[in-house]
Amino acid sequence: MIVTLTVNPTIDRVISVDRLAFEDRAYINSSRESAGGRGINASCVIHSFGGQTLAVLICGGDAGKRLQEHLQCDGLPFQVVPVENEIRTNLTITDKHGLTVNLNEAGPTLSKAEVARVERAVTETLDRASWLMICGSLPPGVPPSFYGTLIAAARKKKVKTLLHADGEALRHGIEERPTVATPNQQEADRLLGRTLLTRTHYLEAAERMRAMGPESVVLSLGSRGAVGAFREGLFEALPPRVDAVCPIGAGDALSAAYAWAMERKNNGVEALRWGVAAGTASARLPGMKFASLEQTREIYQQVELRRSE
Numbered sequence: 001m002i003v004t005l006t007v008n009p010t011i012d013r014v015i016s017v018d019r020l021a022f023e024d025r026a027y028i029n030s031s032r033e034s035a036g037g038r039g040i041n042a043s044c045v046i047h048s049f050g051g052q053t054l055a056v057l058i059c060g061g062d063a064g065k066r067l068q069e070h071l072q073c074d075g076l077p078f079q080v081v082p083v084e085n086e087i088r089t090n091l092t093i094t095d096k097h098g099l100t101v102n103l104n105e106a107g108p109t110l111s112k113a114e115v116a117r118v119e120r121a122v123t124e125t126l127d128r129a130s131w132l133m134i135c136g137s138l139p140p141g142v143p144p145s146f147y148g149t150l151i152a153a154a155r156k157k158k159v160k161t162l163l164h165a166d167g168e169a170l171r172h173g174i175e176e177r178p179t180v181a182t183p184n185q186q187e188a189d190r191l192l193g194r195t196l197l198t199r200t201h202y203l204e205a206a207e208r209m210r211a212m213g214p215e216s217v218v219l220s221l222g223s224r225g226a227v228g229a230f231r232e233g234l235f236e237a238l239p240p241r242v243d244a245v246c247p248i249g250a251g252d253a254l255s256a257a258y259a260w261a262m263e264r265k266n267n268g269v270e271a272l273r274w275g276v277a278a279g280t281a282s283a284r285l286p287g288m289k290f291a292s293l294e295q296t297r298e299i300y301q302q303v304e305l306r307r308s309e
Contacts (some may be wrong), residue, residue, distance in 0.1 A: 061086025
């Protein structure tokens with residue numbers, strides 16, 4: 001089973017408009033609300049692909065109740081850690097050209113006792129897990145070392161770990177040697193303290209991040225695909241050119257498909273190809289939807305794998 005952790009879940013409200021333009025009005029075409037957060041998104045993808053998954057998440061307030069209702073309607077297996085404060089609501093505005101604005105709240109403040117309950121809930125799942133996906137931002141009150149603590153606990157249980165985070169949470173987590181880290185370009189920029197602009201930059205960054213601790217690194221580059229740094233070397237996965245309608249969430253699909261593929265064949269290079277296929281296929285969809293296995297397989301056939309010397 002692939003366990004995902006979302007310690008800062010959200011109600012995602014996605015508004016589609018005719019066009020986004022500076023200092024001009026936009027007209028709303030549609031609006032929808034769904035359960036969100038990187039770990040929840042990953043579990044949704046894995047579940048739709050036919051994989052076994054359990055989403056562990058916090059919940060509090062009226063927004064938390066709505067979150068659980070959405071998850072129940074989706075049929076997603078989940079486990080809730082109750083907290084006192086209300087979980088966040090995030091707003092995404094996107095137009096038909098793929099231009100997107102993402103506005104995120106910080107999330108509820110957690111007490112030390114609540115953080116301890118989250119840690120206990122995750123560690124209790126490890127006896128049933130093959131992978132632990134640790135995803136997303138940390139809400140106020142959660143120490144930046146929290147993800148690293150969970151990675152160390154999973155390693156003792158011989159459970160593989162995927163880290164998909166940003167900032168200090170990513171820095172501390174990487175130092176605990178997860179099985180794979182899957183930062184996007186902006187997260188890698190912040191981690192390494194430099195701006196990545198060229199193919200050479202991407203390849204160097206993936207190698208440098210792998211030297212910081214993880215067994216493997218998958219650097220997500222949006223429409224340019226991804227770079228994978230593995231024990232076997234550096235690989236690029238280049239997707240076909242598609243019309244991106246809403247790229248928000250594509251990185252979550254990439255991480256989820258990577259873990260799903262590793263669970264099936266334990267081949268990092270092939271998993272990289274599946275991840276890029278899932279991210280690319282999802283970016284073609286309106287709102288913030290995730291591609292099905294069939295839609296992902298269609299793109300998978302077109303993803304080019306290239307070994308970098």
